[in-house]
Amino acid sequence: MTENIRPAFHGFEQIPLREYAERAYLDYSMYVVLDRALPFLGDGLKPVQRRIIYSMSELGLNAAAKPKKSARTVGDVIGKYHPHGDSACYEALVLMAQPFSYRYPLIEGQGNFGSSDDPKSFAAMRYTESKLTPIAEVLLGELGQGTVDWVPNFDGTLEEPSWMPARLPHLLLNGTTGIAVGMATDVPPHNLNEIVSACVRLLDDPDATVADLCEHVRGPDYPTEAEIITPPADLRAMYETGTGSVRARATWQKENGNFVVTALPYQVSPSKVIEQIAAQMRAKKLPWLEDIRDESDHANPVRVVLVPRSNRVDAEQLMGHLFATTDLEKSYRVNLNVIGLDGKPAVKNLRTLLDEWLTFRTDTVVRRLKHRQEKVERRLHLLEGLLVAFLNLDEVIRIIRTEDEPKPVLMARFGLTEEQADYILETRLRQLARLEEMKIRGEQEELAKELERIISTLGNKAKLRKLVKDELLADAKKFGDARRSPLVQREAAHAIDETELVPSEPVTVVLSQKGWVRAAKGHDVDAAGLSYREGDALLGAVRARSTWQVAFLDSQGRSYSTPAHSLPSARGNGEPLTGRFSPASGASFLALASGEDDTRFVLASSHGYGFVTRFENLTGRNKAGKALINLAPGATVLQPALVVNPETDRIVAVTSAGHLLAIPATELPELDKGKGNKLIDIPRAKLGTERVVAVAAVGPAHKLQVYSGQRTMTLSFKDLDAYLGARATRGGLLPRGWQKVDGLDVE
Numbered sequence: 001m002t003e004n005i006r007p008a009f010h011g012f013e014q015i016p017l018r019e020y021a022e023r024a025y026l027d028y029s030m031y032v033v034l035d036r037a038l039p040f041l042g043d044g045l046k047p048v049q050r051r052i053i054y055s056m057s058e059l060g061l062n063a064a065a066k067p068k069k070s071a072r073t074v075g076d077v078i079g080k081y082h083p084h085g086d087s088a089c090y091e092a093l094v095l096m097a098q099p100f101s102y103r104y105p106l107i108e109g110q111g112n113f114g115s116s117d118d119p120k121s122f123a124a125m126r127y128t129e130s131k132l133t134p135i136a137e138v139l140l141g142e143l144g145q146g147t148v149d150w151v152p153n154f155d156g157t158l159e160e161p162s163w164m165p166a167r168l169p170h171l172l173l174n175g176t177t178g179i180a181v182g183m184a185t186d187v188p189p190h191n192l193n194e195i196v197s198a199c200v201r202l203l204d205d206p207d208a209t210v211a212d213l214c215e216h217v218r219g220p221d222y223p224t225e226a227e228i229i230t231p232p233a234d235l236r237a238m239y240e241t242g243t244g245s246v247r248a249r250a251t252w253q254k255e256n257g258n259f260v261v262t263a264l265p266y267q268v269s270p271s272k273v274i275e276q277i278a279a280q281m282r283a284k285k286l287p288w289l290e291d292i293r294d295e296s297d298h299a300n301p302v303r304v305v306l307v308p309r310s311n312r313v314d315a316e317q318l319m320g321h322l323f324a325t326t327d328l329e330k331s332y333r334v335n336l337n338v339i340g341l342d343g344k345p346a347v348k349n350l351r352t353l354l355d356e357w358l359t360f361r362t363d364t365v366v367r368r369l370k371h372r373q374e375k376v377e378r379r380l381h382l383l384e385g386l387l388v389a390f391l392n393l394d395e396v397i398r399i400i401r402t403e404d405e406p407k408p409v410l411m412a413r414f415g416l417t418e419e420q421a422d423y424i425l426e427t428r429l430r431q432l433a434r435l436e437e438m439k440i441r442g443e444q445e446e447l448a449k450e451l452e453r454i455i456s457t458l459g460n461k462a463k464l465r466k467l468v469k470d471e472l473l474a475d476a477k478k479f480g481d482a483r484r485s486p487l488v489q490r491e492a493a494h495a496i497d498e499t500e501l502v503p504s505e506p507v508t509v510v511l512s513q514k515g516w517v518r519a520a521k522g523h524d525v526d527a528a529g530l531s532y533r534e535g536d537a538l539l540g541a542v543r544a545r546s547t548w549q550v551a552f553l554d555s556q557g558r559s560y561s562t563p564a565h566s567l568p569s570a571r572g573n574g575e576p577l578t579g580r581f582s583p584a585s586g587a588s589f590l591a592l593a594s595g596e597d598d599t600r601f602v603l604a605s606s607h608g609y610g611f612v613t614r615f616e617n618l619t620g621r622n623k624a625g626k627a628l629i630n631l632a633p634g635a636t637v638l639q640p641a642l643v644v645n646p647e648t649d650r651i652v653a654v655t656s657a658g659h660l661l662a663i664p665a666t667e668l669p670e671l672d673k674g675k676g677n678k679l680i681d682i683p684r685a686k687l688g689t690e691r692v693v694a695v696a697a698v699g700p701a702h703k704l705q706v707y708s709g710q711r712t713m714t715l716s717f718k719d720l721d722a723y724l725g726a727r728a729t730r731g732g733l734l735p736r737g738w739q740k741v742d743g744l745d746v747e
Contacts, residue, residue, distance in 0.1 A: 093107060141167065277289070706744060
């Protein structure tokens with residue numbers, strides 16, 4: 001019997017899924033951090049940017065060359081060095097060409113490369129052309145001088161530089177943003193002259209602190225003329241910790257009575273700001289503003305005109321409101337998280353950044369000098385052999401003509417090295433002229449002096465430091481410019497209170513039985529005579545002002561509020577309250593009230609309980625409302641009654657059976673919420689058939705209107721003496737024929 005033998009598998013590794021997933025995610029995370037999202041401190045570039053710049057230099061697209069189609073560059077980049085999507089690569093190329101995105105653009109674009117209004121509106125890469133700008137020389141100038149390490153590309157067929165030998169701290173000049181796995185970077189752009197000045201200070205004074213360097217680097221310098229209003233102390237703290245924020249504000253001026261915005265914060269589009277302001281105008285939150293126009297053009301990239309309603313409008317107050325509520329003022333996060341010289345990501349302060357970059361630059365200069373030293377020494381070595389040949393020219397020619405293998409003979413006869421012998425044999429006949437000897441000796445003399453300077457510089461730290469410093473200053477003189485973003489100390493902007501923006505006008509708020517609300521201008525409004533939707537009718541109306549809040553009470557005793565000026569006009573049917581609030585399922589709106597915060601109202605239920613409360617207790621911002629009245633089972637909310645003077649007013653309650661009771665307002669407690677005290681007594685046996693119809697507060701100068709069907713009875717304050725009694729009593733019975741009461745009103 002043959003046993004079943006389990007075959008042995010080879011060539012794979014068995015590991016737990018958890019371990020595999022963890023390893024794969026960590027590998028991916030490290031790739032995103034080191035090879036995609038974060039820049040290298042030395043050249044300030046992400047891999048895709050570095051490969052774009054290098055590919056363009058390989059294509060000969062320098063500043064003096066004729067531009068080529070961007071598709072050609074993108075094809076080279078993704079085909080040779082960066083095997084990723086062409087759209088992402090092209091977007092990275094476009095970004096480096098946009099003067100409103102990059103403080104010092106590295107690429108010069110021809111064609112549509114987007115606009116500040118819509119940075120991503122650039123044309124397809126088959127339509128645009130591009131080449132490098134002059135400042136790109138700062139990154140590429142020393143590339144072929146032994147200054148960088150070269151690594152194989154993704155398929156091993158080509159080599160690419162690991163970094164660029166930047167002559168300036170490009171990281172701080174153009175800044176960068178990136179989101180990796182578990183970390184992000186936000187480096188703002190800076191002014192070239194200021195950064196070079198700080199580098200020179202650090203070279204001259206290695207013990208300089210961040211505060212010392214901030215005397216040179218006063219703050220970020222965005223590619224826009226908007227003001228930076230962050231206080232100097234906050235900027236210094238940002239540079240000391242490597243994290244913080246910068247706040248930029250648009251600049252504006254008065255012009256023919258209008259307010260003209262001339263510069264916007266970094267990466268803020270005029271169209272977005274106009275939309276934000278227009279939205280406030282549509283919502284009636286900017287009554288001081290009549291119109292807004294976008295007059296931006298090629299001559300004026302940003303020109304947004306704000307037209308005030310009158311010349312009495314406070315310009316500073318209005319602009320302060322717009323700064324606080326729109327992108328006319330914007331805050332930018334700063335997180336100086338970069339890959340350092342040790343190959344690890346870390347958040348660095350300004351001094352550490354510049355110190356590490358100067359170390360990088362010094363090492364680059366040393367590598368460049370050593371590379372040049374090797375070339376000079378090799379050339380001197382060759383010239384030495386060539387000079388020997390000139391001094392013995394006839395003998396050299398004889399050996400070359402007569403010997404089958406002249407090289408070893410030359411080496412043996414004149415003591416030459418193999419390299420010297422090869423160079424002599426490769427020399428052309430026209431170089432054997434008599435004047436060549438003088439040229440060789442002249443070249444030897446110049447190279448000897450250069451070699452002496454190189455060796456002297458490499459052996460003297462002070463000279464090396466001076467060389468780095470002189471090169472920095474030379475580049476600053478060539479590429480530096482004035483600061484664009486002015487640093488201005490401003491007070492924080494504050495939004496104008498909504499009540500200040502809205503004119504105080506009388507309005508009548510009307511609520512229908514089905515919960516539709518609207519506001520009519522004025523107090524002389526016939527609410528019952530307004531048109532209503534089919535099957536709907538008037539529930540209640542209150543007189544208010546446009547600057548007040550309006551509160552609505554639902555059948556569960558919850559209160560909701562909204563500004564009166566935000567309600568729709570009474571020209572239409574209004575809007576349902578359920579669109580503004582979120583009442584519980586089955587709840588309906590039964591009453592409304594409006595007033596100032598200190599205005600007092602009587603809140604009561606149909607079971608005869610109530611209390612006095614201030615209007616501010618009815619208001620709140622919660623869409624779900626706030627619990628206000630505790631209702632017993634079967635009880636409903638009554639229309640709140642306005643209390644003019646709690647010391648002299650009388651609270652009147654009337655039941656459906658005609659019992660009317662008047663009590664001093666001082667007998668009711670003032671509560672924030674709750675059930676309250678018993679106003680008028682309804683025997684328990686009659687609770688199902690008798691209920692409180694309405695409550696009112698009557699002052700000495702007012703009269704009470706009692707409605708019964710189509711009839712109205714008027715009772716003066718003195719007439720109420722007949723119904724005056726203790727709280728929680730039955731009260732007096734109205735005359736025969738008036739005992740079926742529909743409601744109360746005070747005039």
